[in-house]
Amino acid sequence: MINLLAIVVAAEEEAGDPPNPVIPVENEIVWAAIFFFALWAMMKFVLLPPILRAMEERSSTIQSGKDAADAATAALGSARRDHEATLAEARAEANAILAGARAAADERRAALQAEADTEIAEMRRSAQAEIDEARAEALSGMRGDVSSLAVGAAQIVLGRDLDAGNQQSVIDQALSAD
Amino acid sequence: MNLLGAVKFPPIENVIEWPAWLFEDSTYFAFNKIAFIHFLGLVIPMAVFLLGARGSGLVPRGFRTVSEGIVTFVDEQIAKPGIGHGREPYLPLLVSFFLFIFIGNITEVIPFFQMPANARMAGPLVLALVAWGMFISVGVRHNGPGYFKEVLFPPGVPKALYLLVTPIEFLSTFLVRPFSHAVRLFANMLAGHILLITFGVLCISVWSASALVLIQIGTFPGLVAFTAFEVGVSLIQAFVFTILAAVYIGGALHPAH
Numbered sequence: 001m002i003n004l005l006a007i008v009v010a011a012e013e014e015a016g017d018p019p020n021p022v023i024p025v026e027n028e029i030v031w032a033a034i035f036f037f038a039l040w041a042m043m044k045f046v047l048l049p050p051i052l053r054a055m056e057e058r059s060s061t062i063q064s065g066k067d068a069a070d071a072a073t074a075a076l077g078s079a080r081r082d083h084e085a086t087l088a089e090a091r092a093e094a095n096a097i098l099a100g101a102r103a104a105a106d107e108r109r110a111a112l113q114a115e116a117d118t119e120i121a122e123m124r125r126s127a128q129a130e131i132d133e134a135r136a137e138a139l140s141g142m143r144g145d146v147s148s149l150a151v152g153a154a155q156i157v158l159g160r161d162l163d164a165g166n167q168q169s170v171i172d173q174a175l176s177a178d
Numbered sequence: 179m180n181l182l183g184a185v186k187f188p189p190i191e192n193v194i195e196w197p198a199w200l201f202e203d204s205t206y207f208a209f210n211k212i213a214f215i216h217f218l219g220l221v222i223p224m225a226v227f228l229l230g231a232r233g234s235g236l237v238p239r240g241f242r243t244v245s246e247g248i249v250t251f252v253d254e255q256i257a258k259p260g261i262g263h264g265r266e267p268y269l270p271l272l273v274s275f276f277l278f279i280f281i282g283n284i285t286e287v288i289p290f291f292q293m294p295a296n297a298r299m300a301g302p303l304v305l306a307l308v309a310w311g312m313f314i315s316v317g318v319r320h321n322g323p324g325y326f327k328e329v330l331f332p333p334g335v336p337k338a339l340y341l342l343v344t345p346i347e348f349l350s351t352f353l354v355r356p357f358s359h360a361v362r363l364f365a366n367m368l369a370g371h372i373l374l375i376t377f378g379v380l381c382i383s384v385w386s387a388s389a390l391v392l393i394q395i396g397t398f399p400g401l402v403a404f405t406a407f408e409v410g411v412s413l414i415q416a417f418v419f420t421i422l423a424a425v426y427i428g429g430a431l432h433p434a435h
Contacts, residue, residue: 019194021299021368022361027198028300030206031213035220036278036304042220044270047227051245052269058236 147171187379193297193371215285215295219278252276252420260424261431268427271312275305276420279363283412286371287405294412297368299360302419306360309423314352317430328433355426363419370408377401 150171151164200209230238230245238246252273257265260272282301285291295301317325329351330344377400384393 018190021190021194022364024299024303026300027204027206027208027210028212028216028298029304031209032216032295032301032304035213035216036274036301036308039220039223039278040271040274040308042224043227043274047224047231047245048249048270048273050231051227051242051249054231054233054238054242055246055249058238061236 143172143175146175186383188375193293193368193375211291211293212295212298212300215282215291215293216278216301218285219281219295222281223274223277248277249273256417256421256424260421261428264431265424265428268312268316268424271308272420272424275309275423276416279305279419280412280416283367283415284409286367286374286412287408292374294367294371296363296415297371299364302360302363303356305363305419306356309359309426310356312423313426313430316427317433320431321433325430325433359419359422359426362422363415366411366415370404370411373404374401374408377404 147164147168151162151167154167155162196210196212197203198205198208198210199214201207226241226248227245229241231242233239233242249269253265253269256276257269257272261268279296279301282295284294286294286297317329321328330347331340332343332347335343377397380397381394381401384397
């Protein structure tokens, strides 16, 4: 083919016309072919493989980082769910303990209250008994005095002696009516 | 006064004939400026990728960012839409196409070079023939000889139409495709180069003729704008050539689609 082109170029030159720019020149074809094939071979075997390998490595590194981030996000979600479940469980347990404690406290308070009430009632009863006894004692003492006074007063009024024994029942009756 | 009369355009030979720097002219190994630009198309990607491969760590820096950016761009924007599933073995070829063409184009706007290597037909033709050989070999390797049947006799076409469709498919897929692929790149870069030359020459000529210096207001910004435009063209043409190669390979890999 190059020979054919050379013949065409020679024919053109012989005709004396200016060279045709469309006709390729053989030495330029040779050098273009040498340099292009050299570039292609270099690109295929030397230049491109490390670049492609680096790009592949980077893309796999990025992908594995992305996967790790996804896994960490999933683990975080799971840990958060576990944490929330544990928290809810602890909260429920605390509430149960609180309710138990409150119930025990209420029970204890009721028992103490009942004990105190009983003690108070007992004290009140014994105090009342003491008061009643003192009152009865005072009343009987006072009755004797009142009888003597009343009999004495009646003797003065009547001007004669009265039988204290006979008057006693009347006086008692009058005091009881009050 | 004929304004264009003051403008002297260089002859077309200045864009076509490049004297040899090494070895003798008119030999197969005459090493000229175009060959040197192709050489840069080899050594610059090599330097960038070798320096990029030295980097380490999770976050890419410096040359590694550049090389990974190029690979990601070619993979995501060219190989994925062009080939799809099973594109990995073709990534080195597509990255090579993209970088070799881009460097061969961008020298158009770099001082000292100011010539895109792909404005010469040799480079685009070599690359287009590589793409052509690659997609045919991929088609045969993955589909056996049935690949030719699949391409030449597309399913679903009425049999009578094969008389028309089969020669057209043969011409377009196996004969015209490498040339259209090459000429698209070559013609775009040559046209852009001629456009820059035109504006450059116009600027110089107008500057020399002091009476016309006011016209610089239009011509110099035009030159700057077209230079910026050609930077974009360099990138787009590298992209277009590479994605077409990817589409051809993808078509051969999955002919049913």
